[in-house]
Amino acid sequence: MKVRGERECKDCGARWSYYETGSVACPSCESLRSVGVDDERRLHTDAPVELDLSDARAALDDESLRETADRAGEVAREYVRKRGFVDAGELRALDDRYLTAHELRHAADAIGRRMDPSDEEEWYFLALLRGADAAEPDRPAPDEVPASMRGVRGLAYANAVREYRREMLDWLDEQPETRDRSVLETIGSHLKRVRALDGEVDPTDAEALVAAARDASRFLREDDAEALASARERLDRLAE
Template identity: 50%
Template sequence: MEIRGNRECADCGTRWSYYETGEIACPNCGGLRSVGRDEERRLHTDGSATLDLSPVKEALADRPLVETVEDVRERCREYRRQRGFVRGGDLLDLDETYLVASELLLVVGEYERSLSSGTLDAATDDEEQLYVLSLLELDRPPADRVPPSFESTRALAYARAVGEYRSDLLEWLDASDGEYPAVRTALGRLEDHLRRVEALDGSVEPATAERLVVIAREIGRYLREDDELALVRAQDRLDSLR
């Protein structure tokens, strides 16, 4: 949505930035009546959410990982619901925390299903647990450290995160003054690959899923920094996915 994010409370006169706080209420008196002080409305899709997993990690001292699944899901779901990639007209990166939240949302469910199936051996169970625990630390393991049982889950999570980033890129483009035909073409090609991952239910190499993330980030870097080489790199990586 396009808003005037610099607000002034009609009750007490306090000024604040909705772009930074994500709050419509006055931070001083709690009043809900305010007026925008910007001359123009700016596109804003991002909230002020943080991904707080500390209660989950504390709970693991007394509970097995599988008993925290619903809590993890809810925290990741709420974080993703509030997040976007345009703040006050400024385009943001596809950040690590968003990728971790997207992956955790699916991975903990897959881990729960693996346990309930009764087919896990001790080594696989340990590998999956260590991977989930790494994600809970907001550490995104490289593609070569993804357990085989989580490869398709990670690919789906990344494809969906990239798809959401791509949607915000298009919204930013629509709100901008430029045409950016090369970017729109690249985003169209990227969408084709995202659909393929969904159609295959994530059955692609972890390196391929990582490449989709890199492509999206390169396109975003070009738009933020006018870095022409970033767009060229994105186009080359798209070619390599054929």
């Protein structure tokens, strides 16, 4: 949505940035009576939210794997629900934390549905649980994803890229100059294919789709022609 970033409390007169708090409530007196005072409204979709899985990890000692997965999945689900990629009119990059949170959410759902997860499936889920909220988010490499969890990664990445692509298009609508959107249309076609397959694609293909989205974003944000060429090359290889 488009908002005025600076707000002023009608009760105590305090001023704050909505872009930083994500709330119209006054941080000084908690009044909801506030008004935007900026002249310009800017597109803003992000919200201040942390991914904290410490409680879910601690629950491993006392709860079943399925219960821990439910707990972790809910945290990851809330995180990706609040996240966005446009901050005060500026398009942000598609970051690893968002990707890993998506993957953890899908992996947690898969573990919850399995009556008896294999050792490989359990390892995969726990690796995501350990690494998703690290300072540098970590997830299993493509060749480490169990065959039974390939759909989890493929669908998680497709859903993450789908949301990011949607925000890139919304951001483009706000730009004063026309920019080439054809690469985003091609990404959309690949997303439809992956989602139609319930994510059952080679993990390296899922990684390539993410990389193409990141290249496309760099092209749009920085007018980087090499990034556009890289995105198109990745997408062409996926189509082979």
